[in-house]
Amino acid sequence: xxxxxxxxxxxxxxxxxxxxxxxxxxxxxxxxxxxxxxxxxxxxxxxxxxxxxxxxxxxxxxxxxxxxxxxxxxxxxxxxxxxxxxxxxxxxxxxxxxxxxxxxxxxxxxxxxxxxxxxxxxxxxxxxxxxxxxxxxxxxxxxxxxxxxxxxxxxxxxxxxxxxxxxxxxxxxxxxxxxxxxxxxxxxxxxxxxxxxxxxxxxxxxxxxxxxxxxxxxxxxxxxxxxxxxxxxxxxxxxxxxxxxxxxxx
Numbered sequence: 354x355x356x357x358x359x360x361x362x363x364x365x366x367x368x369x370x371x372x373x374x375x376x377x378x379x380x381x382x383x384x385x386x387x388x389x390x391x392x393x394x395x396x397x398x399x400x401x402x403x404x405x406x407x408x409x410x411x412x413x414x415x416x417x418x419x420x421x422x423x424x425x426x427x428x429x430x431x432x433x434x435x436x437x438x439x440x441x442x443x444x445x446x447x448x449x450x451x452x453x454x455x456x457x458x459x460x461x462x463x464x465x466x467x468x469x470x471x472x473x474x475x476x477x478x479x480x481x482x483x484x485x486x487x488x489x490x491x492x493x494x495x496x497x498x499x500x501x502x503x504x505x506x507x508x509x510x511x512x513x514x515x516x517x518x519x520x521x522x523x524x525x526x527x528x529x530x531x532x533x534x535x536x537x538x539x540x541x542x543x544x545x546x547x548x549x550x551x552x553x554x555x556x557x558x559x560x561x562x563x564x565x566x567x568x569x570x571x572x573x574x575x576x577x578x579x580x581x582x583x584x585x586x587x588x589x590x591x592x593x594x595x596x597x598x599x600x601x602x603x
């Protein structure tokens with residue numbers, strides 16, 4: 354393995370609040386693949402604007418934003434937004450440029466990559482809190498239905514999808530059971546999970562850990578840790594590093 358060119362190495366900061374889940378896998382991938390990055394964690398607190406403004410003067414390669422609260426706050430401190438960040442109103446990667454900082458939102462791209470890799474099927478049912486910012490990541494599916502706390506909430510999510518993709522908004526478990534039997538893929542975002550909805554032919558992508566009693570009722574399970582690998586891979590692509598998701602281990 355070639356030696357590091359330390360003169361070319363530039364810092365990549367991981368902005369987080371509390372315990373970081375991204376720092377260690379990003380650091381390990383950087384070291385293993387000899388990337389010219391010095392990965393380090395930082396908690397900007399209330400100083401996010403100053404921290405982002407310092408990226409270019411300090412010669413940083415960029416910043417990844419792990420915390421959802423920071424991702425939302427970054428909208429007001431980034432000069433240029435990529436289309437995905439503009440649509441989702443979130444930023445999870447900031448790159449400094451001569452004309453100002455540029456904000457990306459790569460999580461929906463990571464979700465689309467994961468769905469494409471595993472080829473889960475055409476029809477999906479979303480369970481748990483709505484994450485509107487991930488709607489763009491569902492474009493590879495033919496139909497998405499939602500079990501929502503209220504009909505307006507579910508309809509608001511549907512409006513983010515192309516008309517041909519809009520499925521059923523269910524607000525009762527009985528209605529959801531009918532929809533679930535027609536689904537190939539369950540997208541679980543946390544909260545209460547009616548076990549009666551699960552079928553042996555279901556694949557589940559979980560953004561939050563799936564209850565243990567649900568694991569024996571389904572066919573295939575993609576854990577939050579697996580989704581995180583795809584997210585981290587997507588975050589490094591705009592920096593010029595195309596690493597497979599399998600690279601990123603805790």
